[in-house]
Amino acid sequence: AADLGSGAGAAGLALIARCPLASVTLVEAEPAMADFARQSLLLPENAALAKRADVLETDVTLSGAAREAAGLAASSFDFVISNPPFNAPADRQAKGALKRKAHVLEPGALGQWVKTAAAIARPRGQLAMILRPVLLPEMLGALAGRFGAIQIQPIHARSEEAAIRIVIRAAKGSRAALEMLPGLVLHAGSGQDFTAEAAAVFDGKAALFSN
Numbered sequence: 001a002a003d004l005g006s007g008a009g010a011a012g013l014a015l016i017a018r019c020p021l022a023s024v025t026l027v028e029a030e031p032a033m034a035d036f037a038r039q040s041l042l043l044p045e046n047a048a049l050a051k052r053a054d055v056l057e058t059d060v061t062l063s064g065a066a067r068e069a070a071g072l073a074a075s076s077f078d079f080v081i082s083n084p085p086f087n088a089p090a091d092r093q094a095k096g097a098l099k100r101k102a103h104v105l106e107p108g109a110l111g112q113w114v115k116t117a118a119a120i121a122r123p124r125g126q127l128a129m130i131l132r133p134v135l136l137p138e139m140l141g142a143l144a145g146r147f148g149a150i151q152i153q154p155i156h157a158r159s160e161e162a163a164i165r166i167v168i169r170a171a172k173g174s175r176a177a178l179e180m181l182p183g184l185v186l187h188a189g190s191g192q193d194f195t196a197e198a199a200a201v202f203d204g205k206a207a208l209f210s211n
Contacts, residue, residue, distance in 0.1 A: 002027055002072075002120060004060045004082040004113060008036040009053070011083055016052050018204050022079075023052040027072070029059040061112040063119075072120050080117040082129045084110065110135060114142035121172045128169045136166060148174035153208050154183035158190075169209055184208065 003012030006026035016022045028034040034057040041050040058070035060082075068074065085105040110131075117127045127147055131139055133154070143150060147170035154163035163183060186198045200206035 001025070001079040001081060002077045002117075004080060004117065005029075005084050006037055006055075007033050007083075009040045009055070011081055013040065013046065013049050013053065015079075015081060016049055024054075025077075026053060026055045027060060028055065028057060031057060060116050061109060063112070063115065067116065067119065072116065074119055075122045075125075077120050077125060078122055079126045079128070080121050081127075082113060082117065084113050084129065084131070105135075110138050111142040114139070114146065118146040118172060123173050125172045126169060127172070128167065130165055130167050133163050133166050139168060143168075143170055147172055149176035150178040151181055151209060152179070153181045156183045156185045158187050159185045167208055181209075 001012070001015055001022055001024045003009070003015070003024055004027050006012050006028045009026045012024040012026045016024050026034075026037045028037055034055055037055045040046060041053055041055070056071050058072065062070055062072070113129075114127075117129075121127060129139070136152070140150070149169075149171040151169045153167040153169075155165040155167065156163050184198060184201065185195050187193065188195050194202065197206070201208060
């Protein structure tokens with residue numbers, strides 16, 4: 001698997017912790033964050049996972065020969081995951097240059113991320129990405145002609161509230177129809193306790209997607 005924009009590697013390491021036969025390449029452009037990812041792999045508690053993980057410091061938005069030269073070979077991954085930056089440049093900015101870069105998605109960049117995912121995924125390879133709901137139209141446009149069998153999983157803080165995130169899964173080259181799945185509710189009532197469904201996902205006892 002490839003984790004595009006991996007940061008310190010939390011998502012990619014979680015993936016291989018749940019999938020004992022999987023390996024992951026943590027792809028991160030920011031040198032400081034790539035170094036954090038390398039440090040994550042050096043932690044004693046991650047020793048077993050580190051055998052199945054590596055860090056590639058490169059820009060996800062590279063294309064063509066530049067992307068290949070950077071180490072992202074075409075059709076080389078069965079699964080691509082990503083939690084890309086989710087704020088627009090006009091949104092309130094996080095303090096600190098590193099946080100701003102991690103949180104801000106430049107106009108048109110989402111399409112470049114999806115293009116890279118399509119290039120490096122094998123035929124019928126899977127893509128999973130978490131986004132703010134406002135990015136759904138742009139995401140669907142980027143997926144068109146590249147990925148099908150799109151499944152959209154809304155994530156709600158509480159049942160009566162609008163979704164705060166969406167998780168999208170798609171298959172490269174598939175022509176299967178789009179599915180909107182039932183939403184996952186994180187908290188019950190006004191408290192901070194997780195619902196049974198959310199707790200099962202977080203504990204690795206259940207999956208967001210059924211197949």
